[in-house]
Amino acid sequence: MPRVAVLGSTGSVGTQALEVIRRHRDRYEVVALAAGRNVELLAAQAAEFGVDPTRARSCLDDPDALAALAADPDVDVVLNAVVGFAGLPATLGALEAGKRLGLANKESLIAAGPVVRAARTRGGGEIVPVDSEHSALYQALRAGSRPEVSRLWLTASGGPFRGRTRSELEHVAVEDALKHPTWDMGAKITIDSSTLMNKGLEVIEAHELFDVDFDHVDVVVHPQSVIHGMVEFSDGAVIAQLSMPDMRLPIGLALGAPDRLDEAFGAIDWATLGSLTFEAPDREAFPALDLAYRAGRAGGGAPAALSAANEVAVAAFLDRRIPWLAIADVLADALEVQTGNVRDVADVLAVDRAARERARRVVARIEESPVGEQLGTRSPAA
Numbered sequence: 001m002p003r004v005a006v007l008g009s010t011g012s013v014g015t016q017a018l019e020v021i022r023r024h025r026d027r028y029e030v031v032a033l034a035a036g037r038n039v040e041l042l043a044a045q046a047a048e049f050g051v052d053p054t055r056a057r058s059c060l061d062d063p064d065a066l067a068a069l070a071a072d073p074d075v076d077v078v079l080n081a082v083v084g085f086a087g088l089p090a091t092l093g094a095l096e097a098g099k100r101l102g103l104a105n106k107e108s109l110i111a112a113g114p115v116v117r118a119a120r121t122r123g124g125g126e127i128v129p130v131d132s133e134h135s136a137l138y139q140a141l142r143a144g145s146r147p148e149v150s151r152l153w154l155t156a157s158g159g160p161f162r163g164r165t166r167s168e169l170e171h172v173a174v175e176d177a178l179k180h181p182t183w184d185m186g187a188k189i190t191i192d193s194s195t196l197m198n199k200g201l202e203v204i205e206a207h208e209l210f211d212v213d214f215d216h217v218d219v220v221v222h223p224q225s226v227i228h229g230m231v232e233f234s235d236g237a238v239i240a241q242l243s244m245p246d247m248r249l250p251i252g253l254a255l256g257a258p259d260r261l262d263e264a265f266g267a268i269d270w271a272t273l274g275s276l277t278f279e280a281p282d283r284e285a286f287p288a289l290d291l292a293y294r295a296g297r298a299g300g301g302a303p304a305a306l307s308a309a310n311e312v313a314v315a316a317f318l319d320r321r322i323p324w325l326a327i328a329d330v331l332a333d334a335l336e337v338q339t340g341n342v343r344d345v346a347d348v349l350a351v352d353r354a355a356r357e358r359a360r361r362v363v364a365r366i367e368e369s370p371v372g373e374q375l376g377t378r379s380p381a382a
Contacts, residue, residue: 091108137231157181161286188318304342
């Protein structure tokens with residue numbers, strides 16, 4: 001029976017992971033939990049799953065403790081659902097210890113791609129993606145050999161602002177951006193979906209996970225969120241993974257891949273499904289997507305700078321300090337950070353610090369501008 005550590009256990013993905021395990025106690029044993037500030041829920045989870053208190057830690061701001069839990073010899077599978085760059089120690093700890101890593105923390109792979117690749121090589125760990133899109137690609141890639149792969153397709157719901165022009169997005173409120181049409185997610189990733197930054201980060205993640213050049217990773221908007229990813233092969237065949245939006249499906253697969261659970265999450269009722277539609281993303285209204293491609297192609301520390309600046313910008317927007325459109329402005333400025341090569345964790349941390357500091361300065365300038373002053377007088381529902 002695989003012994004599982006759920007890191008970020010009180011968040012959206014973490015709680016859904018524990019729900020999957022709760023329904024399949026004959027297949028998995030939870031032996032470690034990590035969370036942030038929600039210590040009451042963490043304690044309740046530990047009691048329910050019989051986790052030793054020394055392995056149920058409120059330690060997401062303690063890199064050494066997080067890495068130690070991920071590398072614990074009594075852990076077989078690590079589900080990394082920590083939000084943001086803070087998840088990097090868990091990613092590295094699990095891979096260097098040769099664990100299976102169910103990765104829901106895309107930022108650690110994006111910011112530290114070369115370092116993560118080296119850790120995986122050294123320790124022999126395995127990454128199974130938890131993001132629904134990368135799980136779909138992981139599954140579809142079984143249909144052929146790597147030389148036969150022509151293109152990867154990531155689908156995007158389009159978020160809450162699909163179809164709006166740039167001018168129509170000038171005064172959107174935080175509440176508007178948090179109303180995702182198909183997925184129930186945490187605040188940060190929901191805002192990323194509204195800007196299409198989430199999809200841009202997923203492009204970089206797909207490149208890192210599957211070693212496919214950026215010219216062969218594409219994005220298409222698919223509002224129904226039924227097709228989660230597609231692989232196009234050299235003969236023109238396209239293999240897609242379809243299911244109704246339900247994160248428990250990719251979570252369940254990541255815990256036991258390549259084996260599947262015997263319970264259907266996200267099963268489709270084909271008689272009532274209706275039509276599936278597709279459209280190109282609006283790159284003028286949502287410039288974050290192209291900024292992510294730019295960072296990915298630049299390589300080195302550019303993805304780390306972009307990811308760090310995005311965390312700062314999204315936090316500022318959620319705090320109503322900058323308007324939604326300014327998020328992309330902060331990201332574009334961050335790509336001017338001189339990053340060079342990323343060889344180790346110290347390099348990644350240096351880029352992360354520089355990008356965050358630069359992003360904070362940009363946020364401060366926006367706050368002091370007429371646009372920022374207007375935010376202070378706008379009601380939350382405006």
